[in-house]
Amino acid sequence: MSVPVLLAVTGAPWEADVVRRAERAQGIRVVRRCVDIADVMAAAASGQARAVLLAEDLPRLTSDAVAALHARHIAVLALVDPSDNGEPTGAEDRLSRMGIERILPADVSAEDLGRAITDAVESGPPATVSHFAGGFVPLSSETVANPERNGYEPYGQGAGRVIAVWGPTGAPGRSTVAVGLATELAARGVSTLLADADVYGGTVAQLLGMLDETSGLAAAARSASGGSLDVAVLARQARQVGPHLLVLTGLSRADRWTELRPTAIESVWSTARNLAPCTVVDAGFCIESDEEISFDTLAPRRNGATLATLEEADEVIVVGTADPVGLTRLIRALHELRAVVPSANTRVVVNRVRSGSLGSSPADAVAEALSRYAGVQAAALLPFDQAACDAALSHGRSLIDAAKSSKLRKGMQQLAAGVLRDLLS
Structure with a gap:
């Protein structure tokens, strides 16, 4: 059974290409295209999807929104623009701090995109780690x-x-x-x-x-x-x-x-x-x-x-x-x-x-x-x-x-x- 996915890449210069690759990717199915994070949250609340694929600059994207999606057991993946020289642009760090577990380049192939989404869904949202679990790390x-x-x-x-x-x-x-x-x-x-x-x-x-x-x-x-x-x-x-x-x-x-x-x-x-x-x-x-x-x-x-x-x-x-x-x-x-x-x-x-x-x-x-x-x-x-x-x-x-x-x-x-x-x- 294919994984239902929400797509939120509206306004990105590579939107059309991503949509085409997502529709061809094996193992996933785009159930809705969202225009902003409010649209994503409304669709997620309806239980339509198990994963969200969003653009790095999606308006009003915050760590609270990511945490709310994880609370609904929805995997969150992001697409970032590759830099001119092929090196990270810094968006990866920002998205990682929000709690997004999978970050992919915008030019990812359809095959790799489908695999990344299905793997993220199977792995489940990242667990919240309590600082009590590891005990004290003593000061020297x-x-x-x-x-x-x-x-x-x-x-x-x-x-x-x-x-x-x-x-x-x-x-x-x-x-x-x-x-x-x-x-x-x-x-x-x-x-x-x-x-x-x-x-x-x-x-x-x-x-x-x-x-x-x-x-x-x-x-x-x-x-x-x-x-x-x-x-x-x-x-x-x-x-x-x-x-x-x-x-x-x-x-x-x-x-x-x-x-x-x-x-x-x-x-x-x-x-x-x-x-x-x-x-x-x-x-x-x-x-x-x-x-x-x-x-x-x-x-x-x-x-x-x-x-x-x-x-x-x-x-x-x-x-x-x-x-x-x-x-x-x-x-x-x-x-x-x-x-x-x-x-x-x-x-x-x-x-x-x-x-x-x-x-x-x-x-x-x-x-x-x-x-x-x-x-x-x-x-x-x-x-x-x-x-x-x-x-x-x-x-x-x-x-x-x-x-x-x-x-x-x-x-x-x-x-x-x-x-x-x-x-x-």
């Missing part, structure tokens, strides 16, 4: 001992680690912990990328005294969606804050959340692994899924970026507050995270620890509650230090610059030491 001691080694050149084939900082609703201090951890790692000579991925209200730029009219993360996501994101592009879209710290600023307005699509965010974190040894991501609090639109693979999901970040992260730092309400939310959040992302490797941080609502021994109260109700045997405790936070916020600086000797800064140092120790082990 040389990386930490020699800061000169940590210039923002390509770091390696995905050797960098992604650390997500997440926590329940109620402002437990996710951004404070993310900024504090990133700046402490950078202070230890580890090149670090700090990214603000909070779709409900990112504050990293403000905490560091940066203008946030343009979102670096949104720009990186657009590049990823268009298949043009690489290490050099990501480095340009981030802002240099210190010798070893780059920052991808977040959304300036909460209503721009649609710019952070999960597929693009996954590509950003994958590229970040090649840019820096450590990427610290300030993630939004909500991980609920909208069941009403779950059947629609193209519908935007506000919490999609957060879920993608937690799934891609090598470690999730879960932040809660040291009071009865905060601990209840933290315990519930831990159970919810384990249900939604079972593979998550978690580290619990309890913020604003002080005597008061938890009695005269708040550390003991926190430890007992987490052990009894969440199965957490050890948690990092950060002291309540309002003066240090006020000094840092009023000056738009990190604790290292604004409150170097504060109790909170010392707690951040201990947290960074623990994170780095685990990365090196």
Whole structure:
């Protein structure tokens, strides 16, 4: 039985030749010719085809569209113009970053075209590889001992680690912990990328005294969606804050959340692994899924970026507050995270620890509650230090610059030491 194929090469100079070869190719059958990606998606949704053959410059082609086609078990192949000298033009790299598994020259023979399409359909769409599967790739001691080694050149084939900082609703201090951890790692000579991925209200730029009219993360996501994101592009879209710290600023307005699509965010974190040894991501609090639109693979999901970040992260730092309400939310959040992302490797941080609502021994109260109700045997405790936070916020600086000797800064140092120790082990 021949494979039903959608053909989307409208406007290409070689359109007529490709159509003729596709009609002659053995093992395939062109069921519809589409004019744009919207036409392709509509035809794919109707179940008419098992493969799509498209032109490299098809309007509005994005990684999200490719992922949606793969979700329907439709193979995606692309045709590119051969360069004048027979060498690749760069379109292959862009299309590969979108997730297109087969890229062919536009002058491919009918026989090779038919074979490539049938092979792609038989192989099935490419599997999504989880970064948890391979475990940790440890940082070398040389990386930490020699800061000169940590210039923002390509770091390696995905050797960098992604650390997500997440926590329940109620402002437990996710951004404070993310900024504090990133700046402490950078202070230890580890090149670090700090990214603000909070779709409900990112504050990293403000905490560091940066203008946030343009979102670096949104720009990186657009590049990823268009298949043009690489290490050099990501480095340009981030802002240099210190010798070893780059920052991808977040959304300036909460209503721009649609710019952070999960597929693009996954590509950003994958590229970040090649840019820096450590990427610290300030993630939004909500991980609920909208069941009403779950059947629609193209519908935007506000919490999609957060879920993608937690799934891609090598470690999730879960932040809660040291009071009865905060601990209840933290315990519930831990159970919810384990249900939604079972593979998550978690580290619990309890913020604003002080005597008061938890009695005269708040550390003991926190430890007992987490052990009894969440199965957490050890948690990092950060002291309540309002003066240090006020000094840092009023000056738009990190604790290292604004409150170097504060109790909170010392707690951040201990947290960074623990994170780095685990990365090196």
